[in-house]
C-alpha cells in the first residue's frame with residue numbers, strides 16, 4: 001500500500017464506519033506494533049522487515065509478524081477508544097476498527 005492510496009483507504013474506511021455506526025481509531029505511525037510481544041508486552045530493540053516470524057525472548061511465544069502486529073493494533077485502538085470515548089479525531093496514520 002503506497003502512502004497515497006492508504007490515505008484514500010482511510011477516507012473510505014471513515015465513511016463506512018460512520019455509515020454503520022462503528023468507531024474508527026487511528027493509532028500513531030510510530031507505534032511499535034510489529035516488535036512488541038502481544039502476549040507479554042516485551043519490546044524488541046529492532047526487527048528487520050525481512051523477519052516474518054520471531055520468538056519472544058521474554059515469554060517464549062512464537063509470533064507471525066503480521067498477526068502479532070494486528071493484535072497490538074487492535075489492543076492499542078481499544079485502549080485509545082476507552083480513554084477518549086465521545087471525542088472525535090486522533091492523529092495518526094494506521095487505523096484500527098473497533099466494534
Ligand SMILES: [Zn+2]
Nearest residue numbers: 037040056059
Ligand atoms: Zn512475550
